[in-house]
Amino acid sequence: MTSTSTTLPRPPGFSLDLRLQQPLLIVLAAAAPLVALAFGASWVRVLDFALLYVLLAIGLNLVVGFAGLLDLGYIAFYAVGAYTWAFLASPHFGIHLPFWIVLPLGAAFAALAGIMLGFPTLRLRGDYLAIVTLGFGEIIRIFMNNLNQPINITNGPQGIDMIDPLTIAGIDLSRNLDLFGMQVPSLVLYYYAFLGAVVLALVLVRRLQISRVGRAWAAIREDELAAKAIGIDTRMMKLLAFALGATFGGVSGGLFAAFQGFVSPESFSLMESIVVLTMIVLGGMGNLAGVVFGAIVLTALPELLRHFAVPLQVALFGKTLLDPEVLRMLLLSLAMILMMLWRPAGLLPARTRYAHREGRKA
Amino acid sequence: METLLQQTLNGLVAGSIYALVALGYTMVYGILGLINFAHGEIVMVGALVALQTILFLSSAVPGLPPLVLLLAGVVVAVPACMALGYLIERIGYRRLRNAPRLAPLITAIGVSFLLQTLAMIIWGREFHVFPQLIDTAPMQPVAGVVVSPMQIFTIVVAFTLMGGLMLLVNKSRLGRAMRATAENHRVAGLMGINANGVIAATFIIGSGLAALAGVLFASNYAIAHYSMGFTPGLKAFTAAVLGGIGNLPGAMVGGLVLGLVESFGAGYIEHLSFGFLNSSYQDIFAFMILGAVLIFRPSGLLGERVADRA
């Protein structure tokens, strides 16, 4: 949805030289948890969650940003992934499968849910899709809440706990790792695992973006009728976007369950879908760098509010007028409105598409 | 037989409220092609403003008769919501009328959450008891059916409003202008119709109806809450789609049908699902209906087709 007449041209000098940018980012990403550790473990936790949200936002961006389909129930796929992990790797059913089975299964179930949801709705106008997906998200939540009787499947509102942690190559990420006499905290281990997932996701999604498939999505987003007229099977391509986007949701859901050790319906409210949507709106729909940026900023936001807004209010008014949660909702909703009104292409607009200039003079 | 009648009545009460809200969705959609996500929040604002007014008046002027209190609540809530509806259109949507379709949709979601948050700031997170100014206690059963004065009041008010709206749209100058604008903005403009004015009027009328629906809703269920608008809003949208979005009689029929389906569904869901599902699943009916309608009859019961041809 970068198709807007008000896209601002990118100011010159805004982007660093790409050759410099990448190593810089790698160093930054690798060092982040160690820096955060200096400020306290809770900040590493925030970073871990930020990466999970980045993963979610990458997936949702594939649907909304690339293909232009507004999905308001995206968190349902996150839930499917999380509950798959909870069912298959916890004492709840007494099943303890390893991550390399559970994670792909969760992804597959999420993809299946995406196809089931997309199939009936994709020939309708985009705004119907928004409502139907929103409804779908709510239905999933209602089922999670109520499927504890007559047969206890989801354990209802209490959720499922004591979920198996992520264990890779014999290393249990929920425990501190003794590395040549150095203690690496669990939170940092998870950080690197999630970072790996995010980097992999970025590489894969970037490949899709600049491929035959990504172009078909962009075509559908820009003008569906014209896309059909050049032979794109628009329904198939939309379904593909839905399924792939859901896959990312499923994977991040699984990782979330393992990391948290606990899932309950509360984590999968509509508000969460909206938060992820705001992340990509803020960063710039369709633009991967923007999406990562938006996800990190908005995950850090509640923490920053807790640490700064509350003391500030106390200092100014002598008491907390707006608690951080309210303030966060306020900022999120304002961000959505103001971004659409004034900067619909996001803070980092997508204009970094691949240009084939080699050997051609403009 | 008695439960059948009883559930019909309950369904009609809920359904007539859905219908009032659905009208607002359908009018805006008919003219702008926009799903105004924030419309459900107008219901909430209407209920809470009325509540605030009633509480203020009953403490400032003790001894006022309940009907006067309720009327006062309505008299304040309706214009307040009308103004709110106008502001939302003017600030949030007007600039985006020619923007890509996702933009106004996302703005609408933002407005919806903004209103909820503001309401949370003003009225807190707690559930407020909405005073029962018209008796919700059942009267003497008639033919085994239990009905309260409030239920009768709700149905009468809702049908009167719907009738009034139909008259307005079909007989008045404004109504003609609305229909012309829905047909084609630019042509309507050429014919000397002030399209902006008509669109604003549409938002204002829809918001007024939503405010009343909010008061009726809160009165019936004796509760008001910052997030009370969301679910009825979603259901009302479903009702609008069910009836055929953009179609006024459709919204009314859709609302009533949805109310009835929910009422019967809640009553029989345990039997239908062999005890697997219970009445806590009542809220999924609306979504199931929405899905079914979109798959099998996207034009709704009375509407034109909505499938995306463009």
Next chain:
Amino acid sequence: MITLLESRTVNKRFGGLQALTDVSLKIHRGEVYGLIGPNGAGKTTFFNVLTGAYPIDGGEFVMNGAELPVGKPHRIVAHGIARTFQNIRLFRELTALENVMAGHHIRTSAGVWGILAQSRAAREEERLVTERALEILDYVGIGRHADTVARNLSYGDQRRLEIARALATEPQLLALDEPAAGMNATETAGLRALIETIRADGVTVLLIEHDVKLIMGLCDRVAVLDFGKKIAEGTPAEVQRDPGVIRAYLGDHRAH
């Protein structure tokens, strides 16, 4: 003369309005076939039915002896029919090159797995598509704008880009809906040269146009629609002399 496309008693109704009535015509391989008629005669409707944008209410289209699928635009493109639109419909935020590369979609096959794994086949296909798309841009004369975002192109170049995108689908029949609309004399002359090149390269062209000079100069044969019916068919010279046509259509223009 080999028939490329034949329409057999094609009908289309919109509610009570009969937009097309038993339209039958044959387009020969390698010709430029003009479809003319007054406004509202059903020319664009014919395009829309042909390309599957609207469902057909009666009759059929036969391409290379095989009946075309109904109401499935993407499959009709696969059969070798590509179109442009009266009011240009480009992918406005994509570059010219990306627009044309998108046009290759139907003639390429890279799947999700190949793309994710960057298989040799997928990379090779991508390289070929890029190369081919650049060639097509050069071919229609806007190669120097390859990296320009479509909406920033001049009007004439946007028209050319739309043709380039259609050519990327490797059509046997290129259906152009008023390509010269809104063009000045120079642009129209350039367009005419382009269409002639396209024909010379073996692509059959179906042309809706209001510019009578362009039609008369370019078309091998012309069909005239009026109120959804074909009222004449023949060489431009024959059609020009047809009294019915003069009454319905050309008469208007001579009156100027």
